[in-house]
Every structure is written in structure tokens, then in C-alpha cells.
Amino acid sequence: MTDSPHKEDMKKLQKEQREKVKSKLIDRGILIVNTGDGKGKSTAAFGTAMRAVGHGYKVAVVQFIKGNWSTGEQKIFEKFDEITHVVSGDGFTWDTQDKSKDIESAESGWQKVEALIEECRGDNPKYHLIVLDELNIALSYGYLDVKKVVDVLRDKPENLNIMVTGRGAPEELISIADTVTEMKPIKHAFDNGIQAQRGIEY
Amino acid sequence: MTDSPHKEDMKKLQKEQREKVKSKLIDRGILIVNTGDGKGKSTAAFGTAMRAVGHGYKVAVVQFIKGNWSTGEQKIFEKFDEITHVVSGDGFTWDTQDKSKDIESAESGWQKVEALIEECRGDNPKYHLIVLDELNIALSYGYLDVKKVVDVLRDKPENLNIMVTGRGAPEELISIADTVTEMKPIKHAFDNGIQAQRGIEY
Numbered sequence: 001m002t003d004s005p006h007k008e009d010m011k012k013l014q015k016e017q018r019e020k021v022k023s024k025l026i027d028r029g030i031l032i033v034n035t036g037d038g039k040g041k042s043t044a045a046f047g048t049a050m051r052a053v054g055h056g057y058k059v060a061v062v063q064f065i066k067g068n069w070s071t072g073e074q075k076i077f078e079k080f081d082e083i084t085h086v087v088s089g090d091g092f093t094w095d096t097q098d099k100s101k102d103i104e105s106a107e108s109g110w111q112k113v114e115a116l117i118e119e120c121r122g123d124n125p126k127y128h129l130i131v132l133d134e135l136n137i138a139l140s141y142g143y144l145d146v147k148k149v150v151d152v153l154r155d156k157p158e159n160l161n162i163m164v165t166g167r168g169a170p171e172e173l174i175s176i177a178d179t180v181t182e183m184k185p186i187k188h189a190f191d192n193g194i195q196a197q198r199g200i201e202y
Numbered sequence: 203m204t205d206s207p208h209k210e211d212m213k214k215l216q217k218e219q220r221e222k223v224k225s226k227l228i229d230r231g232i233l234i235v236n237t238g239d240g241k242g243k244s245t246a247a248f249g250t251a252m253r254a255v256g257h258g259y260k261v262a263v264v265q266f267i268k269g270n271w272s273t274g275e276q277k278i279f280e281k282f283d284e285i286t287h288v289v290s291g292d293g294f295t296w297d298t299q300d301k302s303k304d305i306e307s308a309e310s311g312w313q314k315v316e317a318l319i320e321e322c323r324g325d326n327p328k329y330h331l332i333v334l335d336e337l338n339i340a341l342s343y344g345y346l347d348v349k350k351v352v353d354v355l356r357d358k359p360e361n362l363n364i365m366v367t368g369r370g371a372p373e374e375l376i377s378i379a380d381t382v383t384e385m386k387p388i389k390h391a392f393d394n395g396i397q398a399q400r401g402i403e404y
Contacts, residue, residue: 038385045249072256073252076255183242186383187379189234194229194232200363
């Protein structure tokens with residue numbers, strides 16, 4: 001067994017990778033969207049928030065649907081002063097059964113978002129990352145005006161990173177985003193009669 | 203403006219949701235696979251690990267590719283005794299340029315995984331969740347035998363949750379998994395000349 005052909009391949013990959021990295025010259029904060037019907041949209045946002053905190057950055061998390069992040073996340077958040085956690089909304093839409101109340105919640109959440117973004121302007125920006133969890137739901141249900149939201153996100157401070165989650169991201173948001181991932185369900189334990197697992201799925 | 207039709211819809215959704223939850227009777231640990239070419243596979247695993255820790259559970263993380271999780275995650279891990287963190291492997295495959303060394307790393311990592319799984323048998327299982335980060339890469343490169351790995355994962359202790367990440371999950375693994383999500387790239391900042399952002403992407 002010889003490593004030579006493999007080694008050649010790997011050298012080529014290494015060279016390509018290094019050139020790729022070198023050619024990436026723009027350094028600014030990005031707008032990230034996690035959408036799709038699969039798992040992991042909010043969980044990846046939570047992971048990204050914790051990674052940023054690990055680097056010593058400040059992070060704000062705004063939840064547009066109450067109850068989406070559970071006691072597990074909550075207890076981790078409480079341990080870190082770097083995290084500002086805002087809950088907008090009074091519960092899942094199928095629990096409130098009151099559209100006007102949901103719209104009110106979404107709008108009060110959005111006002112908070114605008115205020116958080118303002119705190120990131122100037123020489124001393126407060127947050128490295130703002131997570132807008134389930135904002136896509138508020139947009140796709142028509143609880144918030146897509147144009148209004150897109151205008152604010154497009155004009156975000158240059159170094160600020162924003163991560164938006166939720167199924168059904170509107171096209172207008174996708175078009176201004178830098179990185180968009182669709183979490184696509186291939187299969188789900190729930191469909192085979194298995195309960196959601198505490199400490200894993202919630 | 204009336205809320206009634208909306209309220210009816212939401213009531214129906216609420217009822218369906220409750221029945222769905224009630225009908226899910228099987229309570230056991232699950233095998234989860236995050237695959238695909240998009241972002242968020244390892245980040246969602248990191249988020250899931252932190253959520254489990256937030257619930258007070260113990261978690262083991264085995265990295266099959268060194269450097270995949272950076273100082274951000276590292277610093278968070280260090281704060282929690284609940285996390286056992288094992289690194290298998292000596293670097294990215296395109297950095298080592300030595301296939302036999304990579305195989306050796308993967309195999310030593312896998313032996314560690316088998317030992318961790320054994321610690322979860324019996325009345326006093328040690329971990330609630332074991333994350334096998336980038337195991338799919340080791341499998342798709344042929345560094346580990348798929349059948350051997352699948353046999354061990356299929357025979358996992360009933361209450362143990364296992365999360366496998368990495369692009370190119372083999373079909374045999376997908377077929378025994380409970381929940382599989384494909385992270386599908388819609389677009390990526392990197393492709394538009396934007397540098398990976400510290401505290402966000404690494």
C-alpha cells in the first residue's frame with residue numbers, strides 16, 4: 001500500500017483550500033438565514049450564540065415564539081453575562097388563538113430588535129451577533145411587514161452578524177442574506193412514534 | 203377585522219398538535235444524523251450538547267477531525283464538568299497528507315467511542331448524549347468500516363442518544379437512524395468573497 005497518490009490529492013486539496021482562504025478579502029458581519037422544515041435551525045443558532053460567547057463576544061437573542069427554546073438553553077444563558085435574552089410573544093400561535101395579540105407580540109419584538117441593532121452602531125458596538133429566532137414565522141404569517149424588516153436588516157451596522165431562523169423564509173430575506181441554509185428533513189423519529197427526547201430535542 | 207376564522211384554524215391546529223403528541227408513546231434514546239453540504243451540522247450538534255448540559259445531563263463529544271471545533275466551543279466546554287471532550291485525529295485530512303495516519307486516528311477515535319458507549323449500559327448510564335462529530339467523513343473516506351460502525355450504533359443502549367455529523371452520511375447509517383436532517387446550502391457568504399467570521403463560523 002502506498003500513500004503517494006493519496007498524498008498528491010491531499011496536497012492539491014490543501015493548495016486549493018489555502019488559495020480559497022487567501023482570496024477571501026472582504027471582512028464584515030454577515031446575515032445568516034436557517035430555514036426549511038428540518039431540525040437544527042434554532043439549535044444551530046443557539047450553538048452559534050454559544051460559540052460567539054466562547055470567543056468573549058456579546059450576543060443578543062430575540063425569540064419571536066415563546067417556548068421555542070426550553071429550560072435547557074435557558075439554564076445555559078443564565079450562566080453567561082454576555083447573553084441578552086429577549087422573549088417576544090406570549091406563546092405558540094396555536095395556543096394563543098388570537099391573531100391580533102400575536103401581531104402585537106411580533107411588533108413589540110421587532111421594536112426591541114431595532115433598538116438592539118442601534119446599540120451596535122458607532123465605535124463601540126454592543127453585540128457581535130443578534131439571533132432572531134423564528135422571525136421567519138412572524139414574517140410568513142404576515143405578523144410583520146417583510147419590506148420593513150428587510151430594509152432594517154439590509155442597513156445593519158457593517159460588523160454586526162445577524163442570524164434569522166424559522167421555516168418559510170421569504171424570498172426577499174433570502175435575496176439580501178449572505179449565507180442561507182435549508183434544513184431539510186430526511187426522516188424524523190416523531191414520524192415513527194418516538195417521543196421527543198428531553199435534553200435533545202427540547 | 204375579526205379573529206374568528208383565524209381562531210378556528212388555531213384551535214384545530216392546537217387539537218391536532220395535542221393528539222400528535224399524545225399518540226407518540228415510544229420513549230427511548232435516538233440516533234440523529236446531520237448531513238449535507240450546508241452549514242450548521244456540527245453547530246447544531248454543539249447546540250444540542252449544550253442544551254443537554256443545561257438539563258443537567260452528561261455529554262461526550264468525540265471529534266473525528268481536529269480543528270473542526272474551535273476555541274469558541276473549547277472555552278464553553280471548559281466551563282462545564284458535564285462535558286467529556288475527546289479529539290481523535292491529528293488534523294484535517296488535507297493537512298496530514300498521510301492516509302495511513304488518518305486511518306489510525308479514525309480507528310483510535312472509534313475505539314474510544316465504543317468505550318464511551320459501554321459506559322452507558324446498565325442501571326447507571328454515564329452519558330445522555332454522545333456526539334460523533336464528522337464521523338461521516340471518516341466513513342465516506344473509507345477510514346472506518348461502515349458495517350462495523352453501523353453494528354455498534356444499532357446496538358446502542360436504549361436510552362442513549364447519539365448524534366452523528368458530517369457530509370456524505372452513508373446510506374447504511376441513514377437507514378438505521380431515527381432522525382436525519384440534510385443541511386442544504388442555498389447560498390454562502392464565502393462564495394461572494396466574504397471571509398469566515400470569527401465567533402460566528404469558527
